Amino acid sequence: MLDPVEAITNAFPDAIQDVIEFRGEITLVVDSDRIVSVCRFCRDTKGLEYNFLSDVSGVDYYPQEPRFAVSYHLYSMVHNRSLRLKVYLPSDNPVVSSVTSIYPAANWSEREVYDLFGVYFTDHPDLRRLLMPEGWDGHPLRKDYPLGYETVQFSFNFDEIDRHKPYARE
Amino acid sequence: MTGLQDSVWEGDIQQLKGLVSERALSGETMVLNMGPQHPSTHGVLRLMLELDGEEIVSCVPDIGYLHTGIEKSMESKRYEQAITMTDRMDYLNPMGNNLVYCLAIEKLCELDVPLRAQYLRVLLAELTRINSHLVWLGTHALDIGAMSVFLYCFREREKILDIFEMVSGQRMMSTYFRPGGLWRDVPEEFEPAVRDFIDYFPARIDDYERLLTNNPLWLDRTQGIGFLSAEDAIRLGCTGPVLRGSGVNWDIRKAIPYSSYDHFEFDVPLGTHGDIYDRYLIRIEEMRQSLRIVRQALDNLPKGPVRSNNRKYVPPPRSELGTSMEAVIHHFKLWTEGFRPPKGEVYVRVESPRGELGCYLVSDGSPRPWRVHFRTPSFIHLSALPHIAKGHLIADLVGIIGTIDIVLGDADR
Amino acid sequence: MGLTSKLGDLGVVTVRLEDAVNWARTRAMWPMLFGLACCAIEMMSTQASVYDLSRFGMELMRPSPRQSDLMIVAGRVTRKMAPVLRQLYDQMPEPKWVISMGDCASCGGIFNNYAIVQGVDEIVPVDVYVAGCPPRPEQLIHGIITLHERIKQERITDWA
Numbered sequence: 172m173l174d175p176v177e178a179i180t181n182a183f184p185d186a187i188q189d190v191i192e193f194r195g196e197i198t199l200v201v202d203s204d205r206i207v208s209v210c211r212f213c214r215d216t217k218g219l220e221y222n223f224l225s226d227v228s229g230v231d232y233y234p235q236e237p238r239f240a241v242s243y244h245l246y247s248m249v250h251n252r253s254l255r256l257k258v259y260l261p262s263d264n265p266v267v268s269s270v271t272s273i274y275p276a277a278n279w280s281e282r283e284v285y286d287l288f289g290v291y292f293t294d295h296p297d298l299r300r301l302l303m304p305e306g307w308d309g310h311p312l313r314k315d316y317p318l319g320y321e322t323v324q325f326s327f328n329f330d331e332i333d334r335h336k337p338y339a340r341e
Numbered sequence: 342m343t344g345l346q347d348s349v350w351e352g353d354i355q356q357l358k359g360l361v362s363e364r365a366l367s368g369e370t371m372v373l374n375m376g377p378q379h380p381s382t383h384g385v386l387r388l389m390l391e392l393d394g395e396e397i398v399s400c401v402p403d404i405g406y407l408h409t410g411i412e413k414s415m416e417s418k419r420y421e422q423a424i425t426m427t428d429r430m431d432y433l434n435p436m437g438n439n440l441v442y443c444l445a446i447e448k449l450c451e452l453d454v455p456l457r458a459q460y461l462r463v464l465l466a467e468l469t470r471i472n473s474h475l476v477w478l479g480t481h482a483l484d485i486g487a488m489s490v491f492l493y494c495f496r497e498r499e500k501i502l503d504i505f506e507m508v509s510g511q512r513m514m515s516t517y518f519r520p521g522g523l524w525r526d527v528p529e530e531f532e533p534a535v536r537d538f539i540d541y542f543p544a545r546i547d548d549y550e551r552l553l554t555n556n557p558l559w560l561d562r563t564q565g566i567g568f569l570s571a572e573d574a575i576r577l578g579c580t581g582p583v584l585r586g587s588g589v590n591w592d593i594r595k596a597i598p599y600s601s602y603d604h605f606e607f608d609v610p611l612g613t614h615g616d617i618y619d620r621y622l623i624r625i626e627e628m629r630q631s632l633r634i635v636r637q638a639l640d641n642l643p644k645g646p647v648r649s650n651n652r653k654y655v656p657p658p659r660s661e662l663g664t665s666m667e668a669v670i671h672h673f674k675l676w677t678e679g680f681r682p683p684k685g686e687v688y689v690r691v692e693s694p695r696g697e698l699g700c701y702l703v704s705d706g707s708p709r710p711w712r713v714h715f716r717t718p719s720f721i722h723l724s725a726l727p728h729i730a731k732g733h734l735i736a737d738l739v740g741i742i743g744t745i746d747i748v749l750g751d752a753d754r
Numbered sequence: 755m756g757l758t759s760k761l762g763d764l765g766v767v768t769v770r771l772e773d774a775v776n777w778a779r780t781r782a783m784w785p786m787l788f789g790l791a792c793c794a795i796e797m798m799s800t801q802a803s804v805y806d807l808s809r810f811g812m813e814l815m816r817p818s819p820r821q822s823d824l825m826i827v828a829g830r831v832t833r834k835m836a837p838v839l840r841q842l843y844d845q846m847p848e849p850k851w852v853i854s855m856g857d858c859a860s861c862g863g864i865f866n867n868y869a870i871v872q873g874v875d876e877i878v879p880v881d882v883y884v885a886g887c888p889p890r891p892e893q894l895i896h897g898i899i900t901l902h903e904r905i906k907q908e909r910i911t912d913w914a
Contacts, residue, residue, distance in 0.1 A: 193685040194448055223575055225690065226716035228701050242701065244688050244716070248575065248589075251596055255688065276578025279724035280716075287412075297359075302405035302753060303869075304834045311413055311868050318417055319410075319868030324861065336876045338840075377838055380787050380817035384794070385835060406835045407791055410869035425864060429887075432792035476795065479802075495802030502799075513792060513888055750791050 173218035175199075175254050182212055188259075196255060198242075203258040203267045206243075210273045213245055213254065221245035221254060224270070227280035229288040233314035238262035239290055243270065243277075260290060269295035287312035360401050361391045370398055373735075377406045381484040381739045384749030386723070392735060400730045400738070402723055407753040415713045419679035420446055421520065423710065428514040430715060431751035433473040436465045436505075437693045439518035441715075444599055445689040445700040446520040449682045452654055458522035458647040459601040464535070464638040465508070465517065466600075466691075467631040471542070472501045473694035474624050478549060481621075481743035485562050490552055497545050504534050521655040522648030532639060539636050546628055553621070563618040567729050567741040570615060577725040580718055581696025582623045583745055587615035593692040600691075604641075605634045617744040624746075627694075654680045679708030695719055695746050719751035772910045779823075779849070780811075780902040786822035787815040788842065790829025793856040793888040797828045800891040810898060819845040824901075825878070826894075830858035831871045843878045851905070853897055854880045857887045 179199060180187045186205035191198040201209050213221040225244040232238055237259040246253040258267055269292035270277045281292045282301040289310035292298055300307065309316050324332040354366055364370045376387035385406035391398040411430055415423040427438040440462055447454060454462075479494035502512045508527050509515035517524050553559045569579065571587040584591060592609040594602040610626035612619030649655050656675045657668035684706040690699040696718030703712040722745040730741050789797060801807045801815065816822040819842045831839055843852070854874050857863030860883045862872035874880060881904065884897035 194451070194687055196687060198686070224578060225697060226688070226699050226701065226714070228712075228714040228716070230703055230712045242686075244699065244701070248591055248596075253688070255686075274578070275576050276721060276724070279720060283720075300405075302408040304405070311410060316413075317868070318413060318866075320866050321862065321872040323866070324873070336873070338875070338877050338879065377835065378788065378817075378819075378842055385790055385838075406832060406838070407830070408832055408834065408869050409791075409830055409865050410867040411865075413869075414865060414867050429792055429864075432795060476798075480798075492803045495799055496804060499799070499804045512890060513795065 172250055173216070175213075175219055175221075175252075178216065178219060179209065179212065182216075183209055196253070198255040198257055200257050200259065203260055206256065206258050207268045207270055207273065209256060210243070210245075210270045213256075214273055219247065220249040221247045223248055224274035224276045225253070227270075227277050227284060229284040229290055229312070231288060231312065231314045233262075236262060239265045239288060241267060241284060241290060265290040266293060267291075268293050269298075271295055286310070289313065357389075360389065360399075362398060364393075364398070365391050369393075375738075377403075382742060383480060383747055386742070386747065386749055386752075388726075388738075390735065390738070395734045395736070397730050397733055397735060397738060400727045402726055404720075404723060404749070404752050407749045409750070409754060411754045412713055412715070416710060419708050420682070420710060421675075421679065423713070424519065425514070425516050427715075428516055429750065430754055431693065431695070431698070431717065431719070431748050432513065433476050433748050434469055434693050434695070434698075434751075435514055435516075436462075436469040436518065437691060437698060438715075439516065440466055440600065441689055441691045441693075441698050441700045442702075442713075443518045443520050444691065445687055445702040446682065448687045448689055449685060449702060449704055450520070450651075450654055450680070452521050452651055453649050454522050454600075455646050455649065456601065456643045457526075457645045460604075460638045460642050461523060461527060461647065462518060462600050463602060463605065464635050464642075465505075467634045467638075468501050468504060468535075468538075470631045470694045471628050472498055474628050475501075477624065477694075477743075477746045478621075481740075481746075482553065482559075484739045484743050485559070487553065487556075487559065490549060493545070493548060493552075497542060500538050500541070504531070504538065507531060507534060519648070519655075521651060522646070526647045532642075535635065535639055539632050539639075542632060543629065546625060550625060554625075560618065562737070562740055563616065563621060563744075565614070565616050566733060566737050567617040567620075567744050568615050569725070569729055573728065574615070574725075577728060578721040579696065579725055580721070581692065581694070582620050582627065583696060583722055583725075585609065586612035586620035586623055588613055593690055593697060597690065599689070605637050607631075607634050617740050620744050681706055681708055690716070693718060695748070695751065696722065715754060717751045717754065719745075719747040719749070720753075723747055723752050772908065773906075776906045776908055780905050782811045783824050783898075783902075784814050784816050784822045785812055785824040785826050786819055786842070786846070787817045788825055788827065790827070790831065790835065791858070793828035793859070796888040796891060797826060797855065797894065800894050805891040805895065807895070807898075810895070810902075812898070819843070820847065822846060823849060824851050824853065826853045826855050827859040827874045827878075827880075828855045830856075830863065830865055831874050831877070832869050833871060834869075836871050836877050839874070840877050851881045851901055852878050853882045853884060853894075853901060855884045855894060855897070856889055857885060860885065863887055 186202040189200035223246045230240040239260040243256040286300045371392045373390045376382045377385040387403040389401040411426050427442045428435040475494040475498045479491035482490035506512050509517040571589050574584045574587045607630045610623045652671045661668035682704045686703040688701045699716030701714040705711040854860045859874045882897045882901045
């Protein structure tokens with residue numbers, strides 16, 4: 172059983188930007204160009220064997236720069252431990268390589284991140300919108316996307332709201 | 342609202358290029374739409390099927406018809422307010438969703454949970470598991486053609502819902518788990534009611550098994566269908582009974598025990614064939630094991646408080662408000678502003694009835710979560726559906742959708 | 755229900771046409787099986803053993819809109835689902851009624867955000883709103899009986 176931080180930083184000395192330990196969870200901040208090779212290393216190296224990808228999720232750190240982050244939660248069923256890889260992406264060009272070829276489980280998770288954050292994944296087999304309808308404007312989970320609050324209909328504004336409901340009185 | 346007719350598809354087959362095979366484009370195979378309004382898709386799942394006769398050549402799921410924006414809404418709510426949203430995500434497993442979110446907050450804040458609360462959480466989470474499996478069994482059997490199982494399952498389910506209502510006041514959306522423990526202690530009638538249930542229920546499981554397990558019709562429709570190998574299951578990210586049906590022994594309750602699951606004795610049932618029938622047997626056995634856990638939790642239920650004493654995160658009890666100025670200040674602060682967890686990010690996983698339910702919580706130090714993401718089992722299992730369904734008859738697709746036990750609220754969030 | 759008969763009239767019953775039609779409509783109403791979210795589970799409970807909706811002649815849930823006359827919108831309606839819902843409503847034959855079950859279908863409930871239609875009455879006309887998140891089966895049954903009462907008030911002049 173290898174120490175993941177040591178093994179990965181030794182193998183990729185220039186790709187690991189930062190190592191964070193918080194509440195017993197290890198986060199490796201990886202250079203966005205190298206994420207596929209780091210993932211392959213994590214999966215295939217004897218002693219690491221992170222064979223299971225739990226989750227891929229996006230974070231929007233607006234208005235900080237680099238604005239976007241994509242977190243990969245790896246888990247090793249062999250050694251019963253987990254690891255988080257994180258890549259930071261700039262706001263003007265949020266593009267990262269897809270890890271679908273290493274972990275097929277990432278397929279829909281990456282599509283979801285694309286749909287809700289507008290982060291592009293190159294070499295993804297089928298990068299389409301997943302949750303929102305096709306042709307939806309914008310990416311809802313971005314921080315500059317409004318929540319979309321609608322005024323609630325009460326007796327004092329009943330008629331005003333009712334005008335937005337042309338189908339209600341057929 | 343404008344553009345109501347927008348999504349009625351009137352295009353030609355060439356638009357589906359890339360999604361279906363070349364044979365479909367030339368008209369050799371048939372493209373069929375299934376859902377989102379279909380009795381056996383367990384909600385609003387839409388599938389685009391390419392059929393060669395009755396055989397499924399490919400299957401393209403389309404989800405999002407129940408995308409509720411829960412993650413975005415949670416970002417605009419305070420940590421405690423957002424618990425109500427988690428209930429409505431996987432609506433067959435509300436207590437489990439509460440649990441994973443509360444565990445994430447507790448990990449972020451290093452909040453302690455009293456042992457009594459942990460045991461009650463385990464107890465209620467296991468009752469929720471039985472509850473969820475009952476709905477699964479009823480609807481799954483109904484899809485395949487066994488109507489009476491549905492009626493029996495829902496009869497027993499009402500008893501569990503009565504227990505939930507007793508502790509929380511709500512049948513389904515209980516919001517009973519809070520950061521640092523539980524909303525309040527269980528009432529006196531709780532213990533006899535649960536004891537009644539655990540005495541009554543084992544014979545009912547035998548009843549279901551008598552109806553299905555050796556039923557030749559059931560065997561014909563389930564054995565050897567929906568096969569998934571162990572390697573593929575891990576590769577595709579399957580968890581829970583789907584993974585264990587393929588023979589991989591991985592249960593988060595055993596592997597990474599949370600909420601004192603390590604205090605309880607239970608077995609993890611495993612399958613050998615990886616087909617619908619094995620997963621059926623596993624879920625039936627899981628109900629028995631859950632009963633075992635419930636019994637142990639009830640027998641060894643410690644006395645004591647059910648909520649942490651950390652006044653930075655947990656509001657003081659009502660009795661203190663009349664006597665202590667400090668309690669009033671804490672109360673006021675917590676209900677007007679909310680608590681401020683430290684900056685950081687955590688990922689917590691629990692075993693939901695469907696598989697690994699993960700919560701990824703990013704805090705920026707403000708009273709509202711910066712980002713909450715749920716890794717939901719139905720979502721990942723649905724992405725594996727094309728792989729499982731390929732090559733089967735269209736009639737078996739109904740059984741395959743049932744066996745991966747999807748909840749669309751869980752998949753779409 | 756206004757059924758009148760003369761004693762000793764050898765079973766001949768006289769009744770107003772609208773009463774007879776309304777009686778028939780309420781006693782065998784076929785709801786469409788249209789589950790969306792959490793409320794659908796409570797709708798299933800309503801039909802299952804303990805609450806037994808078939809007491810009201812409603813055990814037959816039709817998966818097809820063309821065979822049903824009552825749509826119970828059980829759950830939150832998303833922007834993606836809204837056109838589908840409208841199409842299903844248009845496919846139902848007249849006369850048809852809509853029950854909006856639960857807070858989300860009635861007014862958006864706790865989900866006041868970009869994805870959820872704030873009340874299904876933006877898309878289809880609703881006859882009865884059932885409050886609750888989710889409503890108990892008794893509440894849904896009460897909503898259905900309220901709809902029955904309402905149908906019984908309908909007059910022949912309204913049908914045209």
